[in-house]
Amino acid sequence: MIQMKNDNEFFMLKIIESAGYPVGSGIISEKLKGYGFNISEATVGRTLRELDSKGYTTKIGFRGRTLTAKGRNMLNNLKQEYELKQYGNELISLLKAENKKELIDILIARKAIESELTRLATINAEERDIKILQNIIKSHDRHVDDIVVGGVYDVKFHKYIAKMAQNKVLEAAMGLIRKQDQLSPILGYMRKKVKSTVVSDHKEILKAMIKKDPEVAEKAMVTHIENLIRDVNKYWEKADFI
Structure with a gap:
């Protein structure tokens, strides 16, 4: 600190x-x-x-x-x-070394659930949905250096994909595991520290959805979460408490 x-x-x-x-x-x-x-x-x-x-x-x-x-x-x-x-001491404590495993476990669970949500969302995607996701990404791009505002658009992107999937059970499970409004700025902070961005991953997911290719979209979401895991590990390697 x-x-x-x-x-x-x-x-x-x-x-x-x-x-x-x-x-x-x-x-x-x-x-x-x-x-x-x-x-x-x-x-x-x-x-x-x-x-x-x-x-x-x-x-x-x-x-x-x-x-x-x-x-x-x-x-x-x-x-x-x-x-x-702004997110309180409880969230800042997630950056401490003893919480690394908990955060990685959350991301692994997210990978399993959100990859399927993305596949279903791509199958169900309509033109209106694509435009909404495009607007979210454009807004995120404009605030890419602001981890707080960027975190808001990260949450919006993932929440909307979950809504598009039209599977209430998976959507509820995703909301519980992601701890949405809390973890996004923390992950954004970590990715910024290791010079990585979320928006580029989101663009790849959307690109596959536009092509109506559920398998590629699913793989893009898996890659996105794996990139998050990689960046979390990078952050801990560089952090002062290691």
């Missing part, structure tokens, strides 16, 4: 990045109020000097600060942590 002195340092870095030009302590102090921080300009100035000393910001004459490459990298890491915090 990345440690910073306090939350206002994170938001100060975020404000500097968003500005796109050098900003001074006065502007930053005003912008911080929008995040719920009532911090004086003098305190902001002292904090900026600390960020300078850490190598996260650099002063551009009298115009203000900009982020360094190190600062941008730190901010990106902090953004991911803040996104994950």
